Amino acid sequence: MSAPTVSLDARLSAPTAAPPRAAAWAPLPLACSACGARFEPAPTAVCEHCLGPLEPIYDAGPARVLPDRTLIGLRAPSIWRYREWLPFDGVPQLSPDTGFTPLVEAPALARRLGVARAWVKNDAVSHPTLSFKDRVVACALNAAAALGLTTVGCASTGNLANAVAAHAARAGLAAWVFVPEQLELGKLLATAVHGARLVRVRGTYDDVNRLCTQVADRFGWGLVNVNLRAYYAEGSKTVAFEIAEQLGWRLPTAVVAPMAGGSLVTKLRKGFGEFRDAGLVSGPLPRLYGGQAAGCAPIARLVERGGVGTIEPEIPNTIARSLAIGSPADGRTAARALIDSGGWAAAVDDPALVRGIRTLAETAGIFTETAGGVTVAAAQALADAGRLTPDDEVVLCITGNGLKTVEALGADFLADAPVINPRLREVVALAERS
């Protein structure tokens, strides 16, 4: 008698480690933001009736008592100190130490921008994978585990790949990670090292994204930014929550953030709004400004048209690969969030974003990746255009670490780093010339 065969789906879904224990927390039910239809918690981000996007329902669980400032302050320094605003009942246990990154005041940067005060929300040091994607992945994987999924994955431009691979490894979940073939070496290695199944796809991120919607449909894996998106995206609100708390329970007048798919700026607005609704902060919500690379700026272009019409997709052509999403699904919503907040958008070319990386490093001592360079360059462009003023108190969201995109800096950065012989007189000569 021959051995029983194992189906392809069963083999591909088998975890690489012991499966997690049954979860003591539960993801919230979902509702369609277009037609209002409601659904039980599930790995799906698409309404069965109208195909609209699903969002968690926060009023459907047991009485949700919101904590006050004092109680929040007593909790551990992670995203879970704000768990009542995250899409779960109970206390999620996976990725317990992600979040609460430094908010660094940068007076030299403020002078460079011509604003009253400036801070850097420094997710370049996010634990464990040095980008803000740790936040959204922490949410998504807790949802995946509670839903009984044993395989997770993503479509990624790099940072998300790193985060999924790392968080999944720690949680004992299998991971399939899909990225464009032409991705920075650091991001590829920082994904592969965790043992994830890394798949490099010929084409752009948009090709990878489209493929992953089909993969999620075919295999039922928890692809964090596809069928777990409703839970995943909520993690970005914690950037807003932390900014508010770290400023002493007050709001900045303006926030500048990079835009790839457009989800971050949308959730920043939602997060600031939720804290004001809860009475934790007061006053006007910050004006939100989004930065994109000029070589891929479909959301910025829509903002420039006043948000009228639809996103016009672009084929990306920029070194800012983490922002190279030519067809951003949340683009219209992001444009609306910026305009409704009284903000705007800026698109900066590649030389400007490299100058932005250098500016941040030289003024604040923070080395950011290309997306961060876009953010700084966009802030400068917006300031030069008068959209950031001398009265403004501005927070720049720096979403990833510069060690991930060193290729973007180029050899020119070392032009001022001469090679000398080990002789004191050569240093003297250098010092006399400087």
Add this chain to the structure above:
Amino acid sequence: MPVTFNLPTVLARLADGRSTLDASGTTLRAAVADVSTRYPQLAPRLTGADGAPYPFISYYLNDEDARFLGGFDAPVRDGDEVTIVSAVAGG
């Protein structure tokens, strides 16, 4: 070989459970109209009331975003593949 439509599960339910359909037409619009006529329950999820693509889906023609190929005016021929995916994913 006609034009092949590949549907996600959520739309296949509206096409008698079929995730792969054959269609005829010389443009994407005509091929979509052909599918819509044969599967009336599917029709409202393929095009909006204005005749434009339904807003929550994306069309790919032979793995290219159809918007770069002329949208619904994109020419199609026998053997082409039209893949429809839900448009909610992002980075």
